[in-house]
Amino acid sequence: MGAKVDYKKDFKDLYLPPAKPVIIDVPPMSYIMISGTGDPNGDEFGEATQALYSLSYAVKMSYKSSDVPAGYYEYTVFPLEGIWDLVDKSKPLSDKSNYAYTIVIRQPDFLTEELFYRFLEQTKKKKPNPFLDKAVFGTITDGLCCQIMHHGSYDNEHESFKKMDKYCMENGYIRTDLTHREIYLSDPRKTEASKLKTVLRYKIAKHKS
Numbered sequence: 001m002g003a004k005v006d007y008k009k010d011f012k013d014l015y016l017p018p019a020k021p022v023i024i025d026v027p028p029m030s031y032i033m034i035s036g037t038g039d040p041n042g043d044e045f046g047e048a049t050q051a052l053y054s055l056s057y058a059v060k061m062s063y064k065s066s067d068v069p070a071g072y073y074e075y076t077v078f079p080l081e082g083i084w085d086l087v088d089k090s091k092p093l094s095d096k097s098n099y100a101y102t103i104v105i106r107q108p109d110f111l112t113e114e115l116f117y118r119f120l121e122q123t124k125k126k127k128p129n130p131f132l133d134k135a136v137f138g139t140i141t142d143g144l145c146c147q148i149m150h151h152g153s154y155d156n157e158h159e160s161f162k163k164m165d166k167y168c169m170e171n172g173y174i175r176t177d178l179t180h181r182e183i184y185l186s187d188p189r190k191t192e193a194s195k196l197k198t199v200l201r202y203k204i205a206k207h208k209s
Contacts (some may be wrong), residue, residue, distance in 0.1 A: 005108070006074035010090035011127075015079070015183060016201060021167035023139055026142035026201075030111060031104040032056060034134045034181075037087055039096040044131075048103060051082060051123075055063040055107045072108035077108035082127045085179045103138070138169035146173065153193040157182075160200050165200070167203055177203040 007015050015025060015162060032055050034048045049098050056077050057205040086093075116137035124132050138179040146168050163182075185198035 003074075005073060007078050007106075008127045009075055015185070015199060017147045017149050019151060021143075021146050021148045021164045023171075023173070023204070024145055024147055024201075026143040026145050028139050030107045030109070030137070031081075031106045032107060032116070032141050033102050033136050033138065034131055035100075035102040036134070037098075037100045040082075040099060040101065041096065044100075045103075047129060048131040048134070051135060052080065052103060053077075053131040053136060054103050054123050054127045054129065055106070055119060057130070059111055059115075060125045061105060062119070068112050069115055072110065073110065075108050080105055080184045082182045082184070083179055084177045084182065087177075107137070109135070142201070142203060144204055144206075145181075146175075146204050147199055150196075150198045150200050152196060153192075153207070154182075154188075154196070154198065157200060163203070164200065173204040174207045175202055176205045179203075 014026065017024070032052060034052055036044060036048055040046055059069075060075070060077055062069055063074075081104045083102045083104065087098050087100045091098045107172040120132060120135060123129075146164050148160050148164055150157055165175070180200060180202040183201070185199065186195065188196060
């Protein structure tokens, strides 16, 4: 199968930015996605996350099946990511019940829509989860972005966003989208808040003077 693909080594620029803002052009990538609303500390978010991981591991372990996908290669399952917005833009960020999200896990190049539905049906039988019915497969292109590695609690992310905003302003970029992406490199169930690592990213464009 060749060398194992490891996102921390093979896509270092996408997943391991420095703890200071950098500009990156993010290419199109395939994801399994589930959208929802509400507090990410609630049960629904946890169930949706579990559904994503169940599907992603079904894809990874498919080399053990009698029908191995064409082009299969060994790889490390990609980290969970969240694309975040607000349901009601007039409410404060502190109201977590007002959050709108799409959580995603990037998939290997060999996964097709046809294969996705095969794995979806398999997972529904092996690991039933109501959120599997909300799972979709597709491509996202973020394009030009500013990103940073945030160290610490999710509740302190505003400090890193301030650094990103300042960097963009000083270097002639403007933010083009109020949504932002978070890539979770730590498991919050096993890692104390002060040691969490999260990639923060938002879309930008060169400011036209």
